[in-house]
Amino acid sequence: MPETLRRAVSVALESVMDPETGLSLPAMGLIYDTQIRGAEVEVTMTTTTRGCPLTGLLSTGVEHALLSVPGIRTARVNLTWDPPWDVSRMRA
Incomplete structure (x- = not known):
């Protein structure tokens, strides 16, 4: 189950797109760390700039994507x- 959950979390993160580039946040290199502890997941991420006007949208998108994963x-x-x-940091 833990590896299945890890894969599901990874897929969920890949679904969160940067609206300016059309790339996923992981592809952009914006996801720095993901920790899964039981039914809790904690993601450390950044944005392309400190003053990015999409910061709230991106972090909310990550949270909603993670909460859509069964078991989280x-x-x-x-x-x-x-x-x-x-x-x-980009992989695309």
């Missing part, structure tokens, strides 16, 4: 700008 009851999104994002 709590989702927490931590925003960080350390290390700062740059294009070398």
Whole structure:
């Protein structure tokens, strides 16, 4: 079950798109860490800039995607700008 849950969380994160680029947040390199503890998942993420006007939309999108995963009851999104994002983090 834990590996199945990890895959489901990964798929959920891939569904959250950056509206400006049309790429998923993981493809953009915006997801820094994902921790799953039982029915709780915690994601540490960033945005392309500290003043990104889409920060709220993106973090809410991540939270909703995670809560759509069967078995996840709590989702927490931590925003960080350390290390700062740059294009070398993109995998697309």
